[in-house]
Amino acid sequence: MPHFFSNKRLIILMVSIIILVILVGLTLNEREEVTWPEQFVNDSVGVVQSAFQRPANFVRGVYDDIVNVINVYEENERLKSQMDDYAMLSSEVDGLRQENASLLEAQEMSESLGDYASLSALVIERQPDHWTETIGINRGSQHGIENDMAVITAEGLIGRIQHTGMFTSQVQLLSDGERMNRVSAQVTTEEEESVYGFIDGWDDEEDAFVLSMIDAETDVAEEQSVSTSGLGGLGFPADLPIGEITAIETDEYGLTLNAYVEPAADYHNIEHVMVLDRNSPVLEDFEEEESDDEDEEAVEIDPEGSTD
Amino acid sequence: MRYLLPVLIAFVFLFEGTWFQVLFPATGEIVWVPRFAFVMVVFVSIYKGAVPGLIYGLILGFFQDVVYSSLLGIYMFSFAFLGYSGGISYETVKNRPLLVILIVILVVSALEYLTYGIYHWIDYTSIPFTEFVTQRWVPSMILNGAFAILIFTPMRKLFNRLQQEERLKQV
Numbered sequence: 001m002p003h004f005f006s007n008k009r010l011i012i013l014m015v016s017i018i019i020l021v022i023l024v025g026l027t028l029n030e031r032e033e034v035t036w037p038e039q040f041v042n043d044s045v046g047v048v049q050s051a052f053q054r055p056a057n058f059v060r061g062v063y064d065d066i067v068n069v070i071n072v073y074e075e076n077e078r079l080k081s082q083m084d085d086y087a088m089l090s091s092e093v094d095g096l097r098q099e100n101a102s103l104l105e106a107q108e109m110s111e112s113l114g115d116y117a118s119l120s121a122l123v124i125e126r127q128p129d130h131w132t133e134t135i136g137i138n139r140g141s142q143h144g145i146e147n148d149m150a151v152i153t154a155e156g157l158i159g160r161i162q163h164t165g166m167f168t169s170q171v172q173l174l175s176d177g178e179r180m181n182r183v184s185a186q187v188t189t190e191e192e193e194s195v196y197g198f199i200d201g202w203d204d205e206e207d208a209f210v211l212s213m214i215d216a217e218t219d220v221a222e223e224q225s226v227s228t229s230g231l232g233g234l235g236f237p238a239d240l241p242i243g244e245i246t247a248i249e250t251d252e253y254g255l256t257l258n259a260y261v262e263p264a265a266d267y268h269n270i271e272h273v274m275v276l277d278r279n280s281p282v283l284e285d286f287e288e289e290e291s292d293d294e295d296e297e298a299v300e301i302d303p304e305g306s307t308d
Numbered sequence: 309m310r311y312l313l314p315v316l317i318a319f320v321f322l323f324e325g326t327w328f329q330v331l332f333p334a335t336g337e338i339v340w341v342p343r344f345a346f347v348m349v350v351f352v353s354i355y356k357g358a359v360p361g362l363i364y365g366l367i368l369g370f371f372q373d374v375v376y377s378s379l380l381g382i383y384m385f386s387f388a389f390l391g392y393s394g395g396i397s398y399e400t401v402k403n404r405p406l407l408v409i410l411i412v413i414l415v416v417s418a419l420e421y422l423t424y425g426i427y428h429w430i431d432y433t434s435i436p437f438t439e440f441v442t443q444r445w446v447p448s449m450i451l452n453g454a455f456a457i458l459i460f461t462p463m464r465k466l467f468n469r470l471q472q473e474e475r476l477k478q479v
Contacts (some may be wrong), residue, residue: 016385016388016389017385019381019385020381020382020385022381022385023380023381023384024379024380024381024382024426024430026380027378027379027380027381028379028430031378034378037374038374038378039370041375042374042375043375045322045371045375048322049325049326052322052323052325052326052327053326053330056326056327056330056331057330059331060330060331098466108455124326125324125325125326125329125375125376126325126329126376127325127376127377128324128325128328128329128341128342128376129341129376129423129426130334130339130341131423131424131432131433132376132377132432134376134377134378136325136375136376162378165376170377170378177427177431177432177433177434178432204433204434204435204436204439205439206435207336227324256344260395268333268334268335268336269330269333303404
């Protein structure tokens with residue numbers, strides 16, 4: 001490449017490196033809102049992406065079905081053994097629910113940290129490079145989604161809304177490396193009081209979340225479950241499962257404990273998510289969409305029509 | 309015909325984030341990063357020259373940045389820069405499949421190292437270098453190399469067709 005390092009080209013290279021540094025510096029920190037050109041690109045690409053994603057999900061579904069059929073015998077045996085516990089658990093839950101309701105009434109409290117409304121969404125894209133761990137979903141500010149809402153799958157918490165467009169939003173997964181990405185969590189222990197800490201990002205060496213700032217006096221142990229506490233600035237509802245503790249160590253100063261938490265949700269294969277809003281009692285017609293898939297299709301195609 | 313190339317690249321770009329992620333998701337041990345659209349940009353850069361490669365890389369990088377993350381600039385810079393550097397368009401190279409594949413693999417590897425370097429530098433990731441090599445670089449290189457081999461013949465045919473068309477127009 002003899003032509004490469006001529007003077008003019010070198011200057012252009014320098015200038016573009018400077019622009020790179022400036023752009024990265026400006027966008028690295030948490031932004032309240034992305035600029036409108038970005039929103040526009042995200043929305044219009046998102047429409048095409050959701051059209052792309054559907055057949056992909058279908059193919060995946062067929063594959064999973066085949067695998068399921070192969071495993072059906074084993075799974076049946078396992079489920080049967082779990083069913084025995086189920087009847088007891090459900091009656092216990094009913095009892096507790098009633099007790100909780102009457103206690104809340106007695107206290108004249110109508111809200112709790114665990115209340116939320118939810119909206120289901122389809123994952124339409126995922127960052128292919130897996131450096132920044134983000135996914136896109138086909139719901140945006142038009143559907144009532146705002147920044148910092150919690151995003152869960154059936155298994156547990158996976159992340160938060162990073163920014164929204166009109167019809168799409170971007171979800172930052174908990175495994176993303178950004179510093180702002182901290183969630184207040186609690187560990188359910190044998191004691192009465194639960195133990196609090198922060199989910200402090202993903203540890204690449206242990207392949208687990210780091211739960212930091214745990215009080216050293218508490219009896220945190222392995223295999224205890226970790227869930228959100230409902231405290232802290234992000235406004236997540238309480239008691240969303242995050243994972244299970246696999247190892248514990250004292251932190252670098254020896255004052256608090258760090259625990260490694262194996263995530264409950266599968267972060268590699270996410271298809272459907274739910275967005276939770278603690279503030280509003282009802283997010284837009286969630287019931288309707290849950291009831292039947294055809295309906296969901298109709299709702300999602302609608303925004304495409306209105307943008308054209 | 310003229311719009312076929314951009315449309316193809318756009319299609320492959322969307323494929324990376326949707327179909328690929330659903331059907332071949334990364335696991336905890338192996339993170340293969342599909343750079344299919346960028347591989348096509350390198351082809352453009354070899355067969356049409358470094359400057360078209362730069363322009364294609366710039367536009368593709370812009371979309372990669374905006375659509376998939378809120379961190380701007382990383383791919384715009386690296387796609388454009390490496391798209392330009394990949395433009396070794398001598399006739400001897402164009403007619404030798406092995407050389408073309410080699411260039412593609414080299415440029416894609418350079419891209420992996422460059423993005424790793426940038427993300428490491430801004431403190432976004434803490435993966436040690438050895439783990440990066442085994443976990444990301446080797447699988448990505450094999451994946452994208454295989455893709456390059458797969459599309460080599462159709463791409464060459466496409467570029468020949470495009471060249472003929474341009475010549476016809478000039479006459």
